[in-house]
Amino acid sequence: MFKRITLLLFCFSILISCGKSDTVTLVSSTGRINHVLIVINDADWDGRVGDALKEIIGEPVIGLPQEENQFTVTQVDPRTFNALFKRNRNILFVGVDTINQVYTNSNIYSSPQTTLTILAKDKETLIKSIADSKDEILNTFKKNDLALYQRKITKDLQNIEDIQTLKNLGISLQIPFDYKLVDDTGQFLWYRNSTDRGLLNIIAYEIPTFGEPYTKETLVSFRDSIGKNFIPGQFDNTYMRTEPNFTPITTPLELNGMKAIESRGLWFVEGDFMGGPYLSYTLDDAENERLIVIEGFSYSPSSKKRDVVFQLEAILKTVQKK
Template sequence: MKKLWIFLVVASLLISCNTGNNERVLSEANGRINNLLIVMKNSEWQGEIGDELRKIIAEPVLGLPQPEAQFEVSQVPLENFGSMFKSSRSILQIGIADKNSFKTATDVYASPQKIIAITGKNKEELIHQIQENSATIISEFKNSDLRAVRRKILKEYWKPSTIETFNKQGYSLKIPRNYSKVEDTGDFVWYRYHLFGGNSMELISYTVPITSEDDENGNNIVVIRDAIGEKYIPGEIEGSYMITEEAYTPHIFEVTLDGKKAFETRGKWEIKGVFMAGPFLSYTVVDKANNRLVIVEGFTYAPSINKRDYMFELEAILKTLKIN
C-alpha cells in the first residue's frame, strides 16, 4: 500500500504540472541557486540509495581552487513535504513504487521551479534508474538554475549596441548593468563587478582569426588565452600579467553555444610574478562563417571564500552570447 501511495503522489505531482498551468498564479520559488531539496524516506537516504545519489550531486565543480560540491543538499521524508518545502526551487523526489519511472516537471508549486521524480520497483531498480539518468539529473537542475539566475540579474543590462567591441566584431553578450566598464577597445572588452573587500567578478571577450586546424580543434586555447592576458590584463607590478596557472591543467570540453561548435574551458588563472589567482570559465566558439574564434570568459578574484556561485553567475552571462 505504501508503494502505491508514493506512486500516486508522484503521478499527481506530474499531472498538476500539465493541467491548467497557464491559469494558475504561482508564488515565487524560494531557495538559493545550486540548492537541492531531496524528498525520500530517511532510511533510504541514509542507505545505499542515498549513497548513490551523493555520488552524483556531491561531485565537485571543476576548476575551483577548493573543492565545492555542485549542490547544497537538504533532505526531508515525504510525510514532512509540506507547503514550505513545496516552494523550493529544485526538488528531487525518490521512492520505491509499483513501476520504474523518471519524470521531470516545471513550475508545479512555485516559479521558477524544477522537479524530478524517480521511482523504482525495488532498491536495485531504483538505484539503476538513478545511475542511468545521472547526467540528466544534473543538467535539468543546472539549466533551471541558469535560467533563474539570468531572470534575476539580467533585468537590466548594457545594450550591446553601446559596446564598441560588440558593434565592430558583430556579436553580443548581455552584461548586467551592475558591471562597470574597464576597457572597450573595439577588439577587446572587459567589464567588472565589484564584490565586498576588494573581491570582483570579471568578464572579458575578444576574437582571434582561425589560422590552423589546432585552432578549430581547441588545441591552442591556453596559448591564445595567455597571449591576450599579456597584452590586455596587467598585474600590479611592472612586467606582470594574467596567465593560465601553469601547475593546473584546465578541463576542456566540446560543447555547443549559439548553435555553433565551441569549447568550454574550466581552469585557474594567476598573475605571473604576483601571488594572485582564482578560477576562470571560458567559451571558445568556432565561427567558421567569419573564419575566427569568438571567446567569452569570466573569472573571479575572491580569495579565502567559496566561489562556486560566482562562477555560476558568470556562466549564466557567458551563455547569452549571440553571433550575428
C-alpha cells in the same frame, strides 16, 4: 507497507497539483542557485539509495581551486514535505513505487519550479535508475538555475550598441549593468563587477587562425598573451597568466547554434599571489578565419567559487551571433 502507501499518496497529490497548476496562482519559488531539495524517506537516504544519490551530488565541479559539490542539498522525508518545502525551486523526488519511471514537471507548487521524479519497483532497480539518470539529474536543475539567472540579468543590461569590440566580433552578449567598463579597444573588451565577495570579470577577444587548425596549447598561449598585454596586476610588471600546473579541461559543444569549445581552468598573477578560476567559450568563426573568445574569471579569495563561476556561465551563455 505504510511507506509505500505514503509515497503513493504523495505521488497522487503531485498529479492532482499538475492538473490544477494552470488555474491556480502559484507562489514565488525560493532557494539559492545550485540548491536541490531531495524528497526521499529517511531510511533510504541513510542507505544504499542515498549513497547512489550522494555519489552524483558529491562529484566535484571541474575547474575550481578547491573541491565543491555540484549542488547544496537539503533532504526531507515525504511525511514532512509541507508547504514551506514545496516552495523550493529545484525538487528531486525519489522512491519505491509500483512503476519504473523518470520524468520532470514544471511549476507544480510554486513558480519558477522544476521537479524531477525517479521511481522504481524495488531498491536495486531504483539505485540503477539513479545511476543511469546522472546526467539528467545534473542538467535538469542546472538548466533551470541558468535560465533563472539569465532572466534576472536581462532586467538591467549594458547597451551593446555602445560596445565597439562586440560590434567588431560580430556577437551580442547580455552584460549586467552592475558590470563596469574597464577597457574596450575594439579588439579587446573587459568588464568588471566589484562585489562584497570579490571581483567578477568578463572579457572578449579574437584569435586569428588564417584557416589553420588550433590546439589546446594554442588557446592557452594566446590567452597568456592577452593577459600580459591587457590585464595587469596590482604591481608593476605583474599580469594574468594561465596556471601551468592545472591543465584546462575542455569540452566541445554547440552554443546557441555556434560550434564552440568550453574551457575551465585556473589563472594567477605573475609576480603576485592573486588567482582563481576561469571559464571561457571559444567560438569557431571559420568564415572570418578567426576564433572568438568570451571569458569570465573571478577573484574571491575568502569565499567559495562554484556559484560565482555559475553566474559568469549564465552571462557567457547569452552570446549570440549577429
